Amino acid sequence: xxxxxxxxxxxxxxxxxxxxxxxxxxxxxxxxxxxxxxxxxxxxxxxxxxxxxxxxxxxxxxxxxxxxxxxxxxxxxxxxxxxxxxxxxxxxxxxxxxx
Numbered sequence: 001x002x003x004x005x006x007x008x009x010x011x012x013x014x015x016x017x018x019x020x021x022x023x024x025x026x027x028x029x030x031x032x033x034x035x036x037x038x039x040x041x042x043x044x045x046x047x048x049x050x051x052x053x054x055x056x057x058x059x060x061x062x063x064x065x066x067x068x069x070x071x072x073x074x075x076x077x078x079x080x081x082x083x084x085x086x087x088x089x090x091x092x093x094x095x096x097x098x099x
Contacts, residue, residue, distance in 0.1 A: 005076040008033050008068065014079060022082040024064060029081035032056025032064040036097065042067065051079070055096035063093050 010018075010026055018024040032054070039052040050070040057063055063084055068076040084090040 006074040008076045008078050010078040018081050024081045028058050029078055031058045033066040055093045
């Protein structure tokens, strides 16, 4: 069962990466991450790390995939956030959000 995350944090390196590579500000990533309780397990390159993805949406309607690591204690560390880049990814995002 996916973890219940109540608090997200983001490193400075992740913030720079999201802004430079995906044009996603930290506020948008946090908003989107908190917009859904449905998290789906995804792969991790780090042994023992549990990573999840959430199909999030900002208050102004921007759709974002948000990838985070479960840090335990109902805390998550956002690794990256990005917009669906293809029609297939957008359709999957809509399906996972139910809209």
